[in-house]
Amino acid sequence: MDDYQELARRVRAQGGRMTPQRQIVLEAISALDGHASANEIYEWVAARAPAVNRATVYRVLRFLCEANLVAPFATDGVMLYELVGARPHHHLVCRGCGHVEPIPAQALDVLVTALCREHGFQAELRHLAITGLCRECRQ
């Protein structure tokens, strides 16, 4: 987990306030390997701060997404929330073993340029989750 002061600064930069609830949600995601579902996050939080309400966790997650401290990405119907790190990236989600492999954003640059050239479309790819089979699960 990054420095608390730094996170608080980024929250305030968005006109928001840093609260214990927002802090513990960030801690939860960090503790849960950097990415987790809303429910996993709530369970983790509730285990050490039972007073925190479920609705608050959902609202905090939405706020953190809008503040760009956390990024949502959809895998197989379930929405996962991930800490926004230093560099942008996407995900390869294996349908066999469930493993989530991050790949650098520039791996998709070839696609972005192709879309721009052929459709005049300026793609804004953020945390794309691509499902498929990883090397191991392909046997």
Next chain:
Amino acid sequence: MDDYQELARRVRAQGGRMTPQRQIVLEAISALDGHASANEIYEWVAARAPAVNRATVYRVLRFLCEANLVAPFATDGVMLYELVGARPHHHLVCRGCGHVEPIPAQALDVLVTALCREHGFQAELRHLAITGLCRECRQ
């Protein structure tokens, strides 16, 4: 909307049965420009067949997705359901005007081969929704 007999045949090919509920859900999606949210579909169905239960609409949608008659794709947190047409494709969703532009699946082949070559990952891209700005909205 395709021919009812043809749809019924495809449903039975999956070991399923064609029911009035499944038929009207397919009609609803067709009437709603070929893609709609679960709630939009339920509203449309409820307006002409009030006896159809909400739970049934959700179950029918899931069945149709598994039967490959309908494909789900996520845009901006909302799940949309789309009739599966003749050829596979993806979507360019403009964040400016909201326009949804279908593009042929092979437009992403370059990406699929790159992922396979560089990560040994066999991507299964189905109805990807790529957000960004279309030619017009880029001014």
Next chain:
DNA sequence: CGCCTTATTGCAAATCTTTGCAACAAGAAA
């Protein structure tokens, strides 16, 4: 440090979505 503004929270109720189970009905076979 204490006050003030207003963003944020907790609570409860509203919505959206899923699930268990008994009754129903699609479609194959007689």
Next chain:
DNA sequence: TTTCTTGTTGCAAAGATTTGCAATAAGGCG
């Protein structure tokens, strides 16, 4: 057409997510 099997539905209840509102408290200011 009638019967039979079993996939589907409706209902109700559980679970997931959002929202309105009054009370709380973060953080700027004096």
